[in-house]
Amino acid sequence: MLPIQLFRQNKELVLEGLKKRNFKETELVDQIIAIDEKRRQLQVENDNLAASINAASKNIGQLMAQGKKDEAEAIKAEVASHKEQTKELAAKLAEMEQEQYDLIIRLPNIPHSSVPFGKTPEDNEVVRQAGTRPDLSAQKLPHWELTEKYNLINFELGTKLTGSGFPVYIGQGAKLQRALISYFLNYNIDAGYMEIYPPYMVNEDSARGTGQLPDKEGQMYHAVADNYYLIPTAEVPVTNVYRDEIVKESDLPIKMTAYTPCFRREAGSYGKDVRGLNRLHQFDKVEIVQLIQPEKSYEALEGMVSHVEKLLQSLELEYRILRLCGGDMGFTSALTYDFEVYSAAQERWLEVSSTSNFENFQTNRLKARYKDANGKTNLLHSLNGSSLALPRIVACLLENHQTLDGIRIPKALQAYFGAEMIK
RNA sequence: GGUGAGGUGGGUGAGAGGCCGAAACCAACAGUUUGCUAAACUGUCGUACGGGUCAAACCGUACCGAGGGUUCGAAUCCCUCCCUCACCGCCA
Missing domain, CATH: 3.30.930.10 (Bira Bifunctional Protein; Domain 2)
Incomplete structure (x- = not known):
């Protein structure tokens, strides 16, 4: 399986390699790159959301310790709505990771420069x-x-x-x-x-x-x-x-x-x-x-x-x-x-x-x-x-x-x- | 096959809802000391993904066998599965 970093850093190398193998489905490369970008976007979103949930949870703990129950309850409600969102995002993210994996696994290795062109x-x-x-x-x-x-x-x-x-x-x-x-x-x-x-x-x-x-x-x-x-x-x-x-x-x-x-x-x-x-x-x-x-x-x-x-x-x-x-x-x-x-x-x-x-x-x-x-x-x-x-x-x-x-x-x-x- | 115990960082092993990515010790690595070796002391010491950067620093998220659940919050509680170890039985 080719490392994903290779697609971001050196797409041309991948395409040339596939050509040498007479590998036809070169459109996979662009698909992989597109999914990778989307996936990263989603991850940033999801990570930020998770970070705010974590912070809020910590906050609740402190408020409870201080006996400020009402304030804690208010934050709980807020967290609940965030949780809905993160559930959705996480599912989408997992789906995307799977999709990316399924595509990337179909690509063969990139031939070394000394590999001769040929089919048979x-x-x-x-x-x-x-x-x-x-x-x-x-x-x-x-x-x-x-x-x-x-x-x-x-x-x-x-x-x-x-x-x-x-x-x-x-x-x-x-x-x-x-x-x-x-x-x-x-x-x-x-x-x-x-x-x-x-x-x-x-x-x-x-x-x-x-x-x-x-x-x-x-x-x-x-x-x-x-x-x-x-x-x-x-x-x-x-x-x-x-x-x-x-x-x-x-x-x-x-x-x-x-x-x-x-x-x-x-x-x-x-x-x-x-x-x-x-x-x-x-x-x-x-x-x-x-x-x-x-x-x-x-x-x-x-x-x-x-x-x-x-x-x-x-x-x-x-x-x-x-x-x-x-x-x-x-x-x-x-x-x-x-x-x-x-x-x-x-x-x-x-x-x-x-x-x-x-x-x-x-x-x-x-x-x-x-x-x-x-x-x-x-x-x-x-x-x-x-x-x-x-x-x-x-x-x-x-x-x-x-x-x-x-x-x-x-x-x-x-x-x-x-x-x-x-x- | 039966019975019991248990899976936590490279290893041993503590933790038993928030102060935990996780004590302590060992190993490893770097350094100080040293005639050499050893000892002693000091420091470093998980991984992945993402952000950030020329590169770092740094920041976020996830991971305590795997998957699900409860909860504002799970290594810790519940369920399912997998695996390992011990003893007994059988056996090359």
Whole structure:
């Protein structure tokens, strides 16, 4: 949610940002500004009225203490009429606040100046591409055949136990998951991230805090009896750690990492996108989150990007980094880098990480703030990224490193996996 | 699941219709003292919205778990809901 001050101070910036996103309802901006002015007017009126009521009440108390009952009664009558007015005003004010909120919440974040113009994924800018494409002339099996061949994952069993999109990892397949999770977490911890092991369900306040509610409830699994939501990403519980908190500047940056399974309903997905490990209802992911001063957040974002990039390199996979265009960026992001890995048998790029700076769009709603050197309270900037999402990494590891003798495990992972090959 | 107690500022905790945005203590921050550390002392020390200002100072309003009610006036009384803690039961 954009801070209201932004509209008063820099309307042009908002309009330009919306244009870059191809966001059509630009009239919302003027509506918001108009309501804001009216709202403030009303507040001044209402506050003044309340002030006179308060003063009168105090007066009554003193008069009663002095035994001047008649005078007190006279003032009481006066207060009664003021109260009528303030009741009306307060109701109008609340209505207006709600109206303003409803409008403002519909606006997406303002893209960073480096975000390219564009409407579709084709307009995303390839920042870097690196790694080598393996020679699969000897054998080119897609991962869903490799998982069967080596008995790593049983998709049908998952369907029996739960439903489609809930694979069962078996034997070396299960061990590979555990190895990747440990490797990713340790890698992040070494870079100064604090490991968090959060709940896998959150309450409504948390879901609201990171913006899953009110709009995206269809994306989450909901435990109705207790009104808890299964997390669609670790970002939800981890970012909410700092909901309604004010931290000292000396505590910044706050860097957290967490492994969690992620639960997504993914209603409406179909076809090759959901084949094998490409899209699941439950998957594993290791997330990194940072909270930092506004002036340092883009430096931090670049740091996170190179952090994730090195991790991908260590897995010996071909990857590319995209700077998402205005039309393809998530609603809450100001700048997003997507990481894609080349799936050599499917011959397509798969997204394995999305790393974004949300500036104060998230923290405004979360009320995650810090106190600066002058004692002033400001909103933090929040950033997060995957490092990494497991299923597609697994898919690419299997496909890209397949040989006739088995699947080669990258060096960096061997100590965690305990073998050099899957046979 | 049963029974009981309770939700007050960063923490502990007092307040029981007006003198309360809230004592005291602790923590934190700044300073004085000091060879260093410690101690001692002094001061500062909630948030939001709005007004005001170049910026401050300052002023108003709201907030004592949430929502409603009683009253001229509510942290304090009443109602509803939520949550936490303790003990018992069950259980990984």
